[in-house]
Amino acid sequence: MYEEQNIQLAKAVNTAILQNKGNTIGLLSEKTLHSALKFYFCPDVSCHEIKFKGCVADVLINDVGYPHIFEIQTKQAWRLAKKLNAYQNDADVTVVLPLFRQKLIRWIDPQTGEVSEPHKSTRPKNIFSALREIYGIRQFICAPNVSVCILLMNGIEYKLLDGYGSNKKRRASKYDIIPEEILEEIWISEEADLCVFKLKELSDKEFTAREFAKAASLRLEEARWAMLALKALGLIEECGKRGRLKLWRYLY
Numbered sequence: 001m002y003e004e005q006n007i008q009l010a011k012a013v014n015t016a017i018l019q020n021k022g023n024t025i026g027l028l029s030e031k032t033l034h035s036a037l038k039f040y041f042c043p044d045v046s047c048h049e050i051k052f053k054g055c056v057a058d059v060l061i062n063d064v065g066y067p068h069i070f071e072i073q074t075k076q077a078w079r080l081a082k083k084l085n086a087y088q089n090d091a092d093v094t095v096v097l098p099l100f101r102q103k104l105i106r107w108i109d110p111q112t113g114e115v116s117e118p119h120k121s122t123r124p125k126n127i128f129s130a131l132r133e134i135y136g137i138r139q140f141i142c143a144p145n146v147s148v149c150i151l152l153m154n155g156i157e158y159k160l161l162d163g164y165g166s167n168k169k170r171r172a173s174k175y176d177i178i179p180e181e182i183l184e185e186i187w188i189s190e191e192a193d194l195c196v197f198k199l200k201e202l203s204d205k206e207f208t209a210r211e212f213a214k215a216a217s218l219r220l221e222e223a224r225w226a227m228l229a230l231k232a233l234g235l236i237e238e239c240g241k242r243g244r245l246k247l248w249r250y251l252y
Contacts, residue, residue, distance in 0.1 A: 013036045033179055039097070053149065055086050095137065098151045101126060105159060128197065148187070150185070153181060157176070197233075
């Protein structure tokens with residue numbers, strides 16, 4: 001289904017790696033992911049890191065007379081609020097939120113450079129994982145000129161064996177993430193698009209945070225953030241209690 005997009009992604013990753021060639025272990029994590037997605041959405045490097053309205057846009061395309069900005073945010077989307085305030089009346093803006101449904105982990109020994117065999121991450125993400133980031137920019141969701149693109153992908157994450165414990169993996173540094181495959185693109189630009197966050201098994205009944213977490217395949221803490229976002233977006237509301245537990249329901 002995403003064959004063309006994955007060909008484009010592979011080219012973007014290769015370009016990003018070539019551009020970053022020579023960088024050493026210890027630089028900021030996710031640099032390849034961020035760079036590759038800039039090339040994925042716009043192969044023309046002259047459109048990257050462009051000053052606009054007192055900020056620097058990740059990508060700014062202005063070939064049709066009206067700017068289209070892409071902001072790629074791997075975490076802490078709330079930091080985009082200043083940019084979105086500056087941009088939204090003078091450009092179309094797409095906030096890109098990359099998530100990894102399946103991620104292979106490889107460990108790098110910083111002393112020898114040896115890289116371990118890959119193993120699967122125990123924390124796969126899904127579309128509901130994006131809600132924590134969406135909560136940080138909730139006031140801009142479905143606003144005029146602002147859209148969100150959630151990218152569900154597979155990839156490889158490299159970490160350094162520089163942490164605590166006998167295996168040096170506890171609180172170890174993230175080195176880089178390489179996106180390998182796009183599984184799904186979910187675009188949100190109007191209220192009707194928010195239906196992707198409706199869980200069928202909970203659509204016609206009241207539920208607790210723990211029940212939501214199970215249905216959405218989230219940890220309880222992630223589920224609580226997701227529910228805060230859904231409440232702010234007008235998708236769910238509190239509707240009573242079951243003992244000491246709050247009950248929620250979908251509004252439509």
